[in-house]
Amino acid sequence: MNRPTLEAVAARAGVSKSSVSRVINGASTVAPSIREVVLRAVRELGYVPHAAARNLATRRTNAVALVVSDPPKGLVSDDPMFSAVVRQASRKLEAAGKQVVLMLAGSEDSRTRVAQYVAASHVDGVMLVSMHGADSLPSTLARKGIPIVSLGRTNPAVPYVDNDNLGGAALAVRHLLGQGRRRVATITGPLDMIASQERLTGYTAVMRETGHRSIVAIGDFTRISGADAMRQLLQDDPGLDAVFAANDLMAIGALRTLRESGRRVPDDVAVVGFDDIEAALYTTPALTTVHSPMTDWATATVDLLLGLFEGGRNAPLLLPADLVVREST
Amino acid sequence: MNRPTLEAVAARAGVSKSSVSRVINGASTVAPSIREVVLRAVRELGYVPHAAARNLATRRTNAVALVVSDPPKGLVSDDPMFSAVVRQASRKLEAAGKQVVLMLAGSEDSRTRVAQYVAASHVDGVMLVSMHGADSLPSTLARKGIPIVSLGRTNPAVPYVDNDNLGGAALAVRHLLGQGRRRVATITGPLDMIASQERLTGYTAVMRETGHRSIVAIGDFTRISGADAMRQLLQDDPGLDAVFAANDLMAIGALRTLRESGRRVPDDVAVVGFDDIEAALYTTPALTTVHSPMTDWATATVDLLLGLFEGGRNAPLLLPADLVVREST
DNA sequence: CTGAAAGCGCTTACAG
DNA sequence: CTGAAAGCGCTTACAG
Incomplete structure (x- = not known):
């Protein structure tokens, strides 16, 4: 039941840990023969790198916090938006290789919690979904120097995408x-x-x-x-x-x-x-x-964040409005 | 901009790293005087423990994967459920001190991704939300020996809570x-x-x-x-x-x-x-x-998982059905 | 191209 | 009750 480590793989393949690491991470400077024997050992052992060890060594997590201001119960008006936004943002982020950590931030307590979580380097960036008013969170997080964007306008320091x-x-x-x-x-x-x-x-x-x-x-x-x-x-x-x-x-x-x-x-x-x-x-x-183009909205906001990861300095964006005429007018 | 480490706190407080660690983790065997000086140093430095380092040392993450079988686009029938379930499960898990990692598992690709993620010890447990049919994931995960539950019946090996x-x-x-x-x-x-x-x-x-x-x-x-x-x-x-x-x-x-x-x-x-x-x-x-009591359903499923963490061996649960009579009958 | 070694920042027996 | 030391499992300069 003990999971195999990189060291076990190295032993089995008869190479150094360095080489195994290089193969795992797709370094180009690896002889084909080594690559092959390592990959075989990985397969045979069912090796999967330990996330925490990797995060600790690389100082990155490949995770993004999706922070949703969770309204008081009963206020269901934003349920359909919650669903569309969370879903689409997750899809996009996963496609970009980022893992989504969902955090609800309705109460003051949970906001502290989020701030702590981010401070603990759990995630590489933050996407705020803030359909609800003034919040202490945006400014708190923006000060930490971590990449952050917001779906909906919040704090001047936070780049956002908004509905018109x-x-x-x-x-x-x-x-x-x-x-x-x-x-x-x-x-x-x-x-x-x-x-x-x-x-x-x-x-x-x-x-x-x-x-x-x-x-x-x-x-x-x-x-x-x-x-x-x-x-x-x-x-x-x-x-x-x-x-x-x-x-x-x-x-x-x-x-x-x-x-x-x-x-x-x-x-x-x-x-x-x-x-x-x-x-x-x-x-x-x-x-x-x-x-309200929720799907496009989520997509654009994710893109803004991904741009920040690439070192971009992205400007706020306003999505064009659109009237759907049905029978009530 | 460099975040303070536990070592920095120890230096500032004039005590050992062990003592700092004990204070942080609330060990009872700590002299009040030490606790005080450590807490002050923590405050002054704005120290927050590094998540990855802690996870690596303790072999635990305090995180739970919430895996939602994401249907093809256009099939919106489960949107309201997605919202209610994800929200309520998140609330409950956060209240229990567990962080929620949201994962969508619509395609075969994303299922592999989820399996890898779990294998990498990113999370301590898994909650499946599987309103959609037969899935390879439940049995794959169940085999890994990680605590796992399902909202909705799936695989015989996975404890579940279901609607009647x-x-x-x-x-x-x-x-x-x-x-x-x-x-x-x-x-x-x-x-x-x-x-x-x-x-x-x-x-x-x-x-x-x-x-x-x-x-x-x-x-x-x-x-x-x-x-x-x-x-x-x-x-x-x-x-x-x-x-x-x-x-x-x-x-x-x-x-x-x-x-x-x-x-x-x-x-x-x-x-x-x-x-x-x-x-x-x-x-x-x-x-x-x-x-369909989505909120209760999510709550019960989370409880099942938390029970598993406590070493429980919980039996499947069926939620009673209820008819709401309105004007169409 | 490959390996030995140091280091990431914590926790936890173990001695005292 | 406290501290020195080993260890968690990776990555990454650095030599060769």
Whole structure:
């Protein structure tokens, strides 16, 4: 049951440990005869280099921490994103030969934990996935001098890739206005989140610019908050004919309220969401929404990190927004 | 920029490396005066033990591989599960002081990769998340003698926690029959998956037992396959008055076909799904479905693994099924 | 091209 | 209770 060491391989092959190491690591300066006898010994013994020993000697791990700000339970709005992002980032990193260490960073405790882990040289780099607001982690880690990138904007010191939240929101509102809608309301996300702020800004900018009055209700990205906000909007302004929700989940909640209040969608009120989650396909009517390219987003962020490993000094990147028109507008 | 070593701490504190190590690891046999001076030095230097060195010396890593069988792209049916399971398992493992290394194992290549990784002693144990069929990995890993568990049944050699698929399907069918439905069809998942097989068996068992004829169409767990299968069922047996789909996504597809064909749900045809994904709440009408307790499932599986670490010899576990009745029946 | 030796940064019997 | 020393299993200049 004892695993074979490099030394055992050397003994069996009748060569030095140095030579075995060279063969294992594909050094070019190895005689074919030696290579052959070593490889045979490796095969016969079922040798696999011990990770910790190698890491200690090389000072590298070939691992990357994928740090996801884990929201409080119940806030499921980002579940589809979690899945898409974590999956795609893992695929890309594995393809690049990096192992993914997944770390959740919801509480202050877990943030300390992450910082310690990184400080212990467990990983060569860090990818932050931070859909949720202000965090102490980015700046803490950035100071350590370890390569780090962020999916979503966080700290000025951390290179990032972000969605064009502002452009996307503007696209949605222009679309509604272009249909002849006059009284366009918005339901915002939690305003301590940058994405929420930007989507709201996109909305208000277009409304102002086109001479319309802003009609705002505040939600928190959950479906229930969307339903509540919609009820309030209807009460405040029964004549509104369109609503832009800052995410799909709230849009879905709004649809339900509209149905309950006897409004037809899109005839009486048009609805646009944001994110293009899978559930947006299943609503009745199917939801018009701003597409968040989660897969591309994850890919671009991984590329940014890999670039950093190569010594690059990469600039932040903004992904273009895209409107998917379905039946709700 | 050079990180301080244990030796540096010892020098600064004026004690031996042994003593520093003892303090760091909380050994009880340390004089308070020494502990104090060491802790101060640690603080002043910002010392964090080097992970690889420690792993090499102790032969342990405090890490666990979370191996997820990553399906081909496009098969999104398990996304909500991926999210719930990965998240909950991570939470639990982190709480137990284990670091989570996420590994995707969709292709044969990545499976080799996982086997190598485990063989390299990167981790102390493995948790498989294997919603998808027969896999070479479980038996390969089980042979290595490393603690391993599986969420979902896989290999006889691997302890697992599973959903009661059979019981859940039976529950669904009995519910439909209990409503007076007579011609109850089923849409199955891909039949190379154990979960699909069991859900089908649950259906046929109850149908036979109650003297009803089975009406079966085969799907693949995607929404589109559910829509197609429903179309076919309607064509074969226009008089059917209920359908049990082996997952929610297919049930959602079936709902759409039923609407298009002018059937009212639940008046003309009742529909039951399986899994209770979030989208099941948003359909019109909201979907009756068998709840898959993903969170509990992940928790139980982690507990099984932690038990193995403690030297336990844990038996497989079956989670009880539960029917959530909504508007579609 | 190959090998002997030092070193990576910890932990852990072993003496005292 | 404390310290000197050996050892964990690799890699990598350095000589030859």
